[in-house]
Amino acid sequence: xxxxxxxxxxxxxxxxxxxxxxxxxxxxxxxxxxxxxxxxxxxxxxxxxxxxxxxxxxxxxxxxxxxxxxxxxxxxxxxxxxxxxxxxxxxxxxxxxxxxxxxxxxxxxx
Amino acid sequence: xxxxxxxxxxxxxxxxxxxxxxxxxxxxxxxxxxxxxxxxxxxxxxxxxxxxxxxxxxxxxxxxxxxxxxxxxxxxxxxxxxxxxxxxxxxxxxxxxxxxxxxxxxxxxxxxx
Numbered sequence: 001x002x003x004x005x006x007x008x009x010x011x012x013x014x015x016x017x018x019x020x021x022x023x024x025x026x027x028x029x030x031x032x033x034x035x036x037x038x039x040x041x042x043x044x045x046x047x048x049x050x051x052x053x054x055x056x057x058x059x060x061x062x063x064x065x066x067x068x069x070x071x072x073x074x075x076x077x078x079x080x081x082x083x084x085x086x087x088x089x090x091x092x093x094x095x096x097x098x099x100x101x102x103x104x105x106x107x108x109x110x
Numbered sequence: 111x112x113x114x115x116x117x118x119x120x121x122x123x124x125x126x127x128x129x130x131x132x133x134x135x136x137x138x139x140x141x142x143x144x145x146x147x148x149x150x151x152x153x154x155x156x157x158x159x160x161x162x163x164x165x166x167x168x169x170x171x172x173x174x175x176x177x178x179x180x181x182x183x184x185x186x187x188x189x190x191x192x193x194x195x196x197x198x199x200x201x202x203x204x205x206x207x208x209x210x211x212x213x214x215x216x217x218x219x220x221x222x223x
Contacts, residue, residue, distance in 0.1 A: 004153070033211075040119070042199060042213040043154070058210070090153050097142050097203065099211055101153035 003027070004093055004102035012108045019078040021105050023091030031094035032074040034058075034066065036087040037104075043090065049074055081109045113137045114202050116214035124222055129187040131217050133200035136181065140202040144211070145174060145185045148197045157198075158185070190221045 007022035025032065030051050035043040035058075045058030047066040055066050063085060067075040074093075078085055086109045092099040114135045123129045131145075141162040146154035160167040160174045160183070167174050173186045187194055197218050201211040 009151075035213075040215055042114075042116075042215040043201075043211075044213075045210060048210065092153075098144065098156050098159060100156060101146075104151070104153045106151065 004091060004100055006089075006091055006102040006105050008105050009103060010106050010108075012110065013078075013081050014110055015082060017078075017081050017109075019081050019107065019109075021076040021078075021089055021091075021107070023074045023076070023102055024072055025074075025093040025100075026072065027093065027095065028071065029093040029095055030071070032068065033092040033094070033099060034064075034074065034076045035090045035092065036060070037090055038087050046076065081107075083109050085109050112215075113140075114200060114212045114214040116198075116200060116217050118217050119215070120218040120220070122220045122222060123190050125192055126189045129185075129190045129194065129219055129221065131185040131187075131198050131200075131219065133183045133185075133214050134181060135183075135202050137202070137204070137212075138181065139204045140212075141205055142203045143174070143176060143183050144201045144203075145172075146199045146201065147194075148199065148216070154199060187219075190219075192221045192223050195219055195221050 004025045033048040034046045037043050049055050049068045065077045089105045091102045144159040145157040148154040158172045176183045197216045199216045200214045
């Protein structure tokens with residue numbers, strides 16, 4: 001079974017804080033992804049990574065950065081959180097053509 | 111530019127009947143399509159997929175149909191069960207994109223007992 005875990009299920013932060021969201025997969029997958037999900041907008045790709053230390057911008061990278069120092073871990077960083085970054089954040093890793101998702105982190109920025 | 115669209119935000123069906131969820135896409139380069147199911151406060155769960163070389167794929171109660179000429183796919187669930195109530199997302203990818211997925215907006219399915 002593919003297992004993708006995210007460090008927090010719920011998070012409350014203040015505007016301007018630096019926020020780290022961690023994602024870990026245990027299947028030695030090379031490709032990992034960060035999405036945000038908002039009502040009526042589906043899942044939108046923020047960043048993805050093909051391998052260690054590699055990153056590619058997705059469709060909405062503004063205000064975010066990522067880090068992939070080890071194959072199993074992909075971190076999403078909000079350098080200075082803003083209220084419009086309140087959302088559900090989903091991490092995924094890929095095997096063959098299918099992506100498998102973690103449980104999500106619901107982030108509220110006040 | 112919404113390349114994958116699910117035009118129905120919600121669908122309600124009776125238990126035991128068929129649920130049909132629809133998805134349209136505009137990019138003819140997409141060659142792989144997936145359906146995910148999502149419960150509130152959980153991550154999406156992979157349901158079923160189809161390659162563009164096929165027009166149908168079946169897995170138990172779930173069948174996905176692909177009409178390439180119409181750029182349309184659909185997910186059939188039969189018989190529908192109350193536990194199927196969730197948001198369903200369709201997604202598409204193309205081989206040269208490194209399996210980046212483009213998602214639709216989602217359809218909330220409610221199966222009434």
